[in-house]
């Protein structure tokens with residue numbers, strides 16, 4: 247059994263011979279920074295550290311976050327006489343195995359087969375982004391509970407006579423995609439027409455929706471067919487319905503109740519057969535309390551609302567990884583790189599999972615597009631993930647009244663707090679703190695770096711204020 251690519255930091259010929267037996271391609275580096283450079287371009291399955299380094303240098307390496315830049319598991323080849331306790335120490339620090347000298351074929355065999363078994367097929371071939379049998383109609387990526395529930399509702403609503411349908415969710419959560427999914431399941435061969443209620447003045451909006459008769463107002467020099475008529479038996483998508491002027495809301499209510507409407511300036515009632523799907527990123531109930539939205543229209547719309555959760559919420563954030571991988575595969579931002587960038591590193595995914603995504607899926611899509619533009623290897627790594635600092639600041643400051651935010655914010659806060667507590671309890675001893683936390687020392691170092699936790703912040707006379715430091719990704 248052989249690995250495809252191994253990077254080794256070694257000058258020892260016997261060690262090199264051993265490694266060549268277990269790897270089709272062996273890339274040799276003289277030192278750490280050379281190894282990091284090689285790893286960036288070849289994406290190895292294994293990195294090997296030779297005992298030419300003394301133990302303290304290997305420890306220092308694991309205790310820094312350097313080995314995470316490899317994006318590959320690291321094993322150590324020690325000198326044959328190295329103590330067993332030292333091997334255990336390396337494993338505890340994050341090594342996946344310790345090969346006892348350049349003749350330890352047995353251990354090398356074990357590591358190779360373990361890695362091979364973990365690498366069944368490239369993810370791009372096995373991954374299935376869609377949760378339901380309606381993947382063709384509802385191109386909604388994700389398998390979180392929240393997405394599955396939304397898809398179930400979409401399917402139920404589309405297969406019923408429910409009309410109107412309300413779709414709610416923060417900006418970028420996929421309201422338009424959900425509306426199109428309902429349309430595609432319900433009547434794919436009919437027309438889907440959309441109108442943004444925030445983009446037009448009251449008069450124009452009315453004329454767009456209902457149409458007008460010739461001469462009904464200055465400039466109405468010919469008759470116009472409105473969207474309600476144009477849609478026929480299809481769908482009219484009224485985006486951002488909360489922005490619709492109150493007088494027009496009353497007219498829409500009439501359409502929903504009577505299923506008829508009149509053109510502006512017209513006298514005949516026309517039948518409305520279309521399914522009306524309205525969307526809002528505002529809380530419509532609150533809008534009714536503020537008298538900006540008619541409560542009778544709200545109750546008429548709110549029969550079977552489809553709620554799309556924000557990406558940061560606990561029951562949707564597991565979609566981040568799948569969405570990121572989906573966008574990596576489907577992005578059209580760089581036609582030259584199409585098919586060349588195949589995946590995204592674990593660390594990059596972790597970083598994405600920590601962001602609060604105020605712009606939700608749209609923002610994630612943009613971040614991946616940007617990463618594809620910047621990436622020079624075949625795997626998107628941390629250095630290409632750039633989240634707009636203003637968005638980050640905003641998301642970190644965000645403690646909106648909605649429970650999802652509070653819970654999520656508390657998670658990172660709790661993690662920082664816990665790390666600081668463990669360090670205080672162990673008087674700053676990282677090995678003990680890491681074992682208290684149930685993580686490796688390397689992970690602890692990475693987290694200290696990630697949360698900017700400075701030494702003085704966990705010395706015993708420091709208070710809890712550290713938890714308020716911004717989270718960076």
Ligand SMILES: Nc1ncnc2c1ncn2[C@@H]1O[C@H](COP(=O)(O)OP(=O)(O)OP(=O)(O)O)[C@@H](O)[C@H]1O
Nearest residue numbers: 385386387416417418419420421422423527607608
């Ligand atoms: N589940 C999903 N799977 C794949 N792509 C998605 C998904 N949800 C949203 N998107 C993509 O994210 C972007 C924003 O989606 P969409 O326009 O439907 O959001 P929205 O809720 O209508 O946003 P806004 O309130 O700002 O209008 C689009 O590019 C869409 O294709």
Ligand SMILES: [Mg+2]
Nearest residue numbers: 421422485525
């Ligand atoms: Mg929209």
